Amino acid sequence: MSAMRHCVPSMVLCCSLLAALLSGCATDPAKLAEQEEDARRVECSTLFHRVHTKSTKGQSLRGAGMPRQALTEYEGALWCLERIKATDAGWNRDSMRTLERVIRREIDALNAELRLGDARAAEAISRFTTRRAADPSSPAPYAELGDFYFERGEYANAMRQYLEALDKDRGDVGVLINIARIHSRAGQLGKAKGLYQNIIIARPDLAVAHYNLGSIYFRQKKPTYALREYLRAVELQPTYPDAYNALGLVNKQLGHYDQAIVYFKTAIEQQPDHAAAYENLGLTFMANNNYPTAVNYLKKAIELFGPESPRGKAIADGMRHMHHYR
DSSP, X not given: OHHHHHHHHHHHHHHHHHHHHHHHHXXXXXXXXXXXXXXXXXXXXXXXXXXXXXXXXXXXXXXXXXXXXXXHHHHHHHHHHHHHHHHOGGGOOHHHHHHHHHHHHHHHHHHHHHHHHHHHHHHHHHHHHHHHHHOTXXXXXXXXXXXXXXXXXXXXXXXXXXXXXXXXXXTOHHHHHHHHHHHHHTTOHHHHHHHHHHHHHHOTTOHHHHHHHHHHHHHTTOHHHHHHHHHHHHHHOTTOHHHHHHHHHHHHHTTOHHHHHHHHHHHHHHOTTOHHHHHHHHHHHHHTTOHHHHHHHHHHHHHHHOTTSHHHHHHHHHHHTOTTOO
């Protein structure tokens, strides 16, 4: 009881002080207005950051061939912009209106792309149904529909069709290669490598199988194995630009810059519009401290990728940060 008697005055004092503070806030409209303004600024700053984050992600997803996911990000960015305008009229400046126009343009383009894609999907399914009815035992309709889904990035749908095709023809190399590519893109490198190795046992003269297996080894940080497969690919197909580009990448990774440059230039000889080879040439010259030559090749890469493409913009951004580029 004695302890309680000592605590009560302290509790009363604390409550009195708290009431006084709250009373002071309640009777100071200017301070309340200032606090509300600060809260609005913080909210708008957070929303504006989300606008740029979502727009950047939308651009990346669109470049990766994922328009539905890109549309979701752009619509989220637009919602954030609308919220900013509703929260603080001071943000409704010319730059904000310009940004809104850009986002709406992207949304319109993506909607048009998706409508076209849906129409193409309907055509592909109709063609598949007709071909399957004509020859129910043929794997070709399933493989063709699988290829359609694969190109759209719908790998689960593609895999279902490829497995149906394999049920009818276990030795369809094109289907097996695309199944391996799906595993590779999903990060299942062990499964992909096993499939490519089996394909090579059955078809040792298939350049694309050696090239794809080399790419698996490259991702697994096994450059010596990758080099072996890439060399075998160009031996089997001497006009294989992607394989020459890959040989350049392996040699660059190993520090063999002169040999890497030879391979990148060979890729361009075989395919003059090989944007990745131009980019890799530029990066190799930059690693070798030859900045003027690097800039020329990187500019050509931007032109071929497209200045507004995600890759083109990334290269241009990297060039702006080059110490010797002005």
